[in-house]
Amino acid sequence: MTSAAPPVTEPDPSALTCPGDLVGPCATCQRKTHKNGRGGAPLCQWCMKPVMEQWGPQVRHVNTRP
Template sequence: MTTPPPPVSEPDPSALTCPGDKVGPCAACQRKTHKYGSGGSPLCQWCMAAAQEQWGPGVRYTSTRP
């Protein structure tokens, strides 16, 4: 059983552990999250989990480095 996400007024836990200049709004819910720089994501952890559920088994990571 998963717990519901906290209110949007509360930041994503990743925003609490990164420098302030790396924090930005989630692309879906506008919650503060670690958006910029190394390890950043355009989505907060709750929106990312919802997006990953819709991806299905066909989504794979492919490196673009030579």
């Protein structure tokens, strides 16, 4: 069962649980979400779902800073 994404005017649930300075737009739909999102991706949970289906759960953010 898949649920349809709510209107873009409604924030991602992650935006409701993080401090206001960490809330920013989703890179795809511009919905308010946690700036770094799950795994370091700036995508809301609805935009992240098709990406995860394409790449799989083994893909993770890698820190490139020394």
